[in-house]
Every structure is written in C-alpha cells, then in structure tokens.
Amino acid sequence: MEGAGVLLAATPQRLLVIDITKLKINHYSELPPLPVLKVVNLVEKGLPIGMRFFVRDSKLYMVGGEKPRVGLSPEMLRDRKKLRLDKSFGYRGISPHVYVSDLTGGLDSITLLRKHPISMLAAKPNPIVTEIGGKIYVLSKTPWHRYRELPTPTFEVYDPSSDRQQWKALPEPPFRGAAFYDSEPFDVAGHSVVGTTLYVLAWSLCGDGEFYFSYNVNDKIWKFLGKSVDEVPVPYPLRPLFSGKFVPAYDDIFIYFQFQHLGAAWIPSDGSPTRYQVLTEVYGDYYLRDGYPQSGLVVELGEHEMCIMMPFLTAPDIPLDQLSDDIFNPTPLRSILYMATFRVEKLHSSDQACPPKLHKTDDVSDVSQTSHHDNDVQDGTALNLPPFLSITCLSKGFYNLEAWGPETCDIRSAFFHRWRKEVEKAWRASPLSISGPFGKKGTTSNLTTKISKDDCFLVLFRYAHCR
Numbered sequence: 317m318e319g320a321g322v323l324l325a326a327t328p329q330r331l332l333v334i335d336i337t338k339l340k341i342n343h344y345s346e347l348p349p350l351p352v353l354k355v356v357n358l359v360e361k362g363l364p365i366g367m368r369f370f371v372r373d374s375k376l377y378m379v380g381g382e383k384p385r386v387g388l389s390p391e392m393l394r395d396r397k398k399l400r401l402d403k404s405f406g407y408r409g410i411s412p413h414v415y416v417s418d419l420t421g422g423l424d425s426i427t428l429l430r431k432h433p434i435s436m437l438a439a440k441p442n443p444i445v446t447e448i449g450g451k452i453y454v455l456s457k458t459p460w461h462r463y464r465e466l467p468t469p470t471f472e473v474y475d476p477s478s479d480r481q482q483w484k485a486l487p488e489p490p491f492r493g494a495a496f497y498d499s500e501p502f503d504v505a506g507h508s509v510v511g512t513t514l515y516v517l518a519w520s521l522c523g524d525g526e527f528y529f530s531y532n533v534n535d536k537i538w539k540f541l542g543k544s545v546d547e548v549p550v551p552y553p554l555r556p557l558f559s560g561k562f563v564p565a566y567d568d569i570f571i572y573f574q575f576q577h578l579g580a581a582w583i584p585s586d587g588s589p590t591r592y593q594v595l596t597e598v599y600g601d602y603y604l605r606d607g608y609p610q611s612g613l614v615v616e617l618g619e620h621e622m623c624i625m626m627p628f629l630t631a632p633d634i635p636l637d638q639l640s641d642d643i644f645n646p647t648p649l650r651s652i653l654y655m656a657t658f659r660v661e662k663l664h665s666s667d668q669a670c671p672p673k674l675h676k677t678d679d680v681s682d683v684s685q686t687s688h689h690d691n692d693v694q695d696g697t698a699l700n701l702p703p704f705l706s707i708t709c710l711s712k713g714f715y716n717l718e719a720w721g722p723e724t725c726d727i728r729s730a731f732f733h734r735w736r737k738e739v740e741k742a743w744r745a746s747p748l749s750i751s752g753p754f755g756k757k758g759t760t761s762n763l764t765t766k767i768s769k770d771d772c773f774l775v776l777f778r779y780a781h782c783r
Contacts (some may be wrong), residue, residue: 318339321734322353323427323615323623324376327717328366328724329393331356331378333423336623336732339657342603342713344545347652349719356427357720359384359393363429364411368445369729370452371419378415378429379454380440389641390722407467410439410459419733426733436474438467441634445729446509448533451475453514456492458503466492473533487537490529491518502527506556515541515548517556528556551590553581559612563660565619569705571595571660573612578624580660582704593703598656602712604628607652608725615730620661621710623732626654627717627725651725656712663706 323334338351358365364381370378383405384393392398401409414432441459445452454469469485469617470492480722492504505526514531528541528548540605541547548555553572560572570581578599582591607630608724615623717723 321732322423322426323617323730323732324369324371325625325730326367326369326378326728328726328728329358330430330720330723331358331427333426334439336617336657336711339655339711340713341709341711342715344602344652344714346715347716350653350715350717351653354423354427355720356429361429363392363415364405364413366442367411367415367728369731370445370447371731371733372447374419376417376419376426376429377452379413379436379445380443380456381411382441382459383409383411392723394722407439410441410467412436412439412467415690432484436472437485438469438472440470440472440563441466444504444507446507446510446514448512448514450477451533453486453533455489455507455516457506469493481590487531487536489516489531489537490540491527506559508550508554508556510550510554510556515550515556517545551581551583553579553583553590553592559614561614561616561622562734563620563622564616565660566662569660569662571614571622571624573614573624573626576609576612576626578612580705591701591704593705595658595707597707597709598624598658598712599626599654601691602654602656604630604652604654604714604758606630608649610725611727613727613730615732617657617732620659621657622660622667623657623730624653625726625727625730628654628714649725651717651723653715653717653727654713655715657710659708659710661706661708663704 320646321336323336325332325334332350332352333354335351335353342348363378364383367378368383369376369378382399383402385400387404392400403409406412412435413487414435415429416432417427417429429635436454440454440456442457443454444457445454447453451640452474454472454474456466459466464558469488471486471489473486475481476485491504501521502518505517508515512533514533516529516531518527519531520527521523525543526545527543528545530539530541530548532539541549545555547556553560553570553574558574559574560570563569563571568583568585570583570668572579573579580593580595581592584590607628610627610629612624612626615625617623628651630652630760631649717725
C-alpha cells in the first residue's frame with residue numbers, strides 16, 4: 317500500500333475499523349469475517365442507527381439516523397418494517413445530533429464518539445452527506461421508520477472553518493416538505509456533485525418514474541431538470557445514477573458503480589468524448605449472480621490505489637428463483653460484502669494493448685487472470701476500444717457482514733484514514749522495541765521472521781496510543 321492506515325466503514329448498526337493489509341483473494345464459499353481492528357456497536361452504545369459520516373480536520377463526524385427502542389431483537393433492528401423508535405429521543409426518534417471522534421489518536425480515540433455541542437437545526441433520518449467547497453451539506457432521505465412526516469429544514473449546510481460553526485437552513489427541495497406525503501412522495505435515489513452543483517435523482521414512490529433536480533450552492537436555487545437522465549448537463553458517469561470517485565493521481569479518471577456494474581471513465585478536460593472501460597479484472601470474475609446487489613461505494617486509498625465495497629443479500633445454498641415470496645414466511649437472507657483493492661495506472665499510447673495485471677498472491681487458484689475489454693461501453697454502446705488503464709488487483713473477495721450479529725445490508729459511508737505521516741516516518745526509520753502486551757522486550761531483528769514491519773506498526777500504534 318502507498319501508506320499505512322485503516323478503512324473506516326459505517327453499516328447501519330456498526331462502525332468498523334478495517335485493516336486493509338489483511339484483505340486477500342478469497343472465494344464466496346469461504347466468507348471469512350472482515351479483518352477488523354475494532355467494531356463499535358451503535359445500538360449497544362445508545363447511539364442512533366443509520367448515520368452517515370464525513371471527515372474534516374482529523375475528526376470523524378457522524379450525523380442523523382434514528383434511535384431504536386431499547387430491547388429490540390437483532391432481527392427487528394435490521395427490518396425496517398419491524399423497527400420501533402425511541403420517541404423520547406430527538407424528534408420522535410429521529411436524530412438531529414452530530415457525534416464526533418478524534419482521528420489523531422489511536423483506535424480507542426477513533427471509535428470514541430461524543431455528542432458535538434452543536435446539533436443540526438432539524439432531525440435527519442437516513443441522510444445523504446456531501447462536501448462542496450469545504451462545506452458539508454446534509455439532505456434527509458426517506459426514514460427507515462413508518463412515520464411519514466419529515467422535520468424541516470430537510471436540507472442544511474455546515475461550515476467547519478467558520479468561527480461560529482453552526483448549521484444553516486437551505487431552501488427546501490421541490491420534492492420535500494414538512495408533510496412528506498401531502499403531495500406525490502419521492503425518495504432520494506442518487507446524487508452527485510460536479511463543481512458547485514449538487515445533482516439529485518428523486519424517485520417517485522407512486523410509480524411515476526425518476527425526476528432530476530440540481531442545486532447550485534452559489535445561487536442557492538433548486539431547478540427541475542426533467543424526467544430523463546439525459547437532461548443532466550454533465551458527463552454521463554457524473555450523473556446521479558452513478559456512485560464513484562476520481563482517482564487522486566488523475567483528474568480525468570473516474571471509477572464508478574452503475575447499479576451492479578463497475579467501470580472506469582476517462583473524461584478529458586478538453587471536451588473530447590468520454591471513453592469507458594469495464595473493470596472485469598476487479599469485479600467481473602467475482603460478480604455474485606445468486607444475490608441481490610445493493611449500493612456500492614468507491615473509496616480512495618492513495619494516489620493510485622482504490623477500493624470498492626459492494627454489499628449483497630443472499631440466501632445460503634438457495635437459488636434466487638427458489639426464494640419464498642411469502643411475506644409471512646420469507647426466506648431468511650444474510651448480508652455479505654464484496655471488497656476489492658486495486659492499483660490504477662494510465663497506459664501510454666505506445667502500450668495500450670498491454671493487459672492489466674493481477675497482484676501476485678498465494679491464493680490465486682480458480683481466479684481468472686484474463687481481462688476482457690471487448691465489452692467496453694459508452695452510454696450502453698459497445699465500442700471495442702483498447703483499454704486506457706492498467707489495473708493491478710491487490711485483493712478481492714467476499715466477507716461475512718454479519719460476523720458480529722444480524723446486520724442491514726448496507727455500507728453507509730467509508731473513508732481511508734492514514735496514520736499521521738510523522739508518526740509513520742519515525743516508526744519506519746527507527747528500531748522497534750516492544751514490551752507490555754508481548755511480555756518480553758524485543759527489536760525488529762528478532763521479530764522479522766514472525767511479523768512484518770507494517771503489521772508491527774499497526775500493533776505498536778494500537779497499544780502505544782490506546783492504553
């Protein structure tokens with residue numbers, strides 16, 4: 317990896333601290349637990365579930381969500397039809413609060429969530445959170461619970477750099493209001509940010525299809541764009557149908573999910589046509605056809621390294637066409653997670669025919685190392701163009717998302733947190749002396765046969781800063 321760190325991921329009920337150096341190539345039949353360094357159970361801590369987070373100035377902020385009643389079974393917590401809220405908390409169980417932790421310390425500091433003294437102006441169930449121009453924008457989505465009223469404002473902004481540090485109400489979206497179901501109901505099905513504009517896909521819950529809106533943070537005006545994605549005036553992959561990130565090393569390479577498909581888009585700054593490449597080597601070999609894919613996330617790990625996370629609902633050993641559709645006796649489903657890490661390099665014109673590579677590993681049995689790019693697409697049309705990226709897979713495989721108990725099949729937020737560079741630099745430049753939890757003192761010279769220096773760094777950081 318380009319730098320030592322941990323991947324923070326929020327499920328509806330938990331905050332996971334994942335050691336990405338322990339990810340490997342595995343198969344669906346194995347389903348090991350995620351290699352976590354720490355798990356925070358939000359319910360056990362008395363915190364809301366369904367929060368999303370953002371990271372700013374070495375602090376983790378978790379916002380919104382809904383507070384369940386005490387004593388609900390794990391099965392009730394993950395079933396939105398059975399979830400019951402603590403109406404004494406926030407607004408009828410919906411949270412307006414913000415919880416914050418310090419990322420400059422160790423694992424205990426990262427996962428110690430304290431209530432921020434400044435709450436949002438209104439509770440935000442199931443929120444979307446995005447950053448534009450250094451400010452944090454939060455918009456309510458459809459709540460998990462059965463209450464249909466959404467407290468206003470449903471759209472707020474927070475400026476962490478402001479001396480006053482307070483939330484401010486923003487104009488209500490055309491598809492939102494104090495009474496969510498007074499007119500045609502909508503849910504926010506997707507969003508994207510291009511420049512200073514937020515684009516939103518609002519899905520009609522009455523079956524009238526999709527509606528597209530935009531909000532510019534400078535003029536503070538919502539606009540209805542139309543009912544077709546073609547009405548969104550940005551390159552195709554940057555429209556709110558997609559979920560993705562630009563590769564930090566390149567300002568024109570965008571890695572994205574479109575539903576269950578993973579691809580890369582080359583979006584030239586000079587206005588030339590966008591080119592597309594299907595990342596079969598990362599995702600195609602492992603696509604789970606006997607499962608229900610949920611919303612995938614793309615995470616930056618370094619200048620060239622990226623990570624994808626795609627949760628699936630699946631029934632053990634039961635094909636999808638044999639699942640029970642009886643609402644009173646449904647087939648029990650379990651939540652699993654597909655994760656992959658990979659390195660992205662642009663190919664020069666002289667070597668665009670070079671095939672992508674697979675990272676060397678001892679666990680490559682039954683894994684195809686052949687990449688097929690004859691399915692490259694542009695707006696759904698096969699192009700048969702040579703690839704423009706070289707992809708090196710570092711890890712890929714399925715993991716049990718319910719290793720710590722029943723869990724809703726969703727990854728709410730994810731962020732790669734690098735350890736402080738000065739700490740890592742000092743550690744790598746100096747001999748290692750370990751005592752305390754290991755019983756005896758030692759140096760790197762007598763540990764190298766048992767543990768790598770990257771592993772030692774994580775262990776040392778954990779015990780030196782978390783006691």
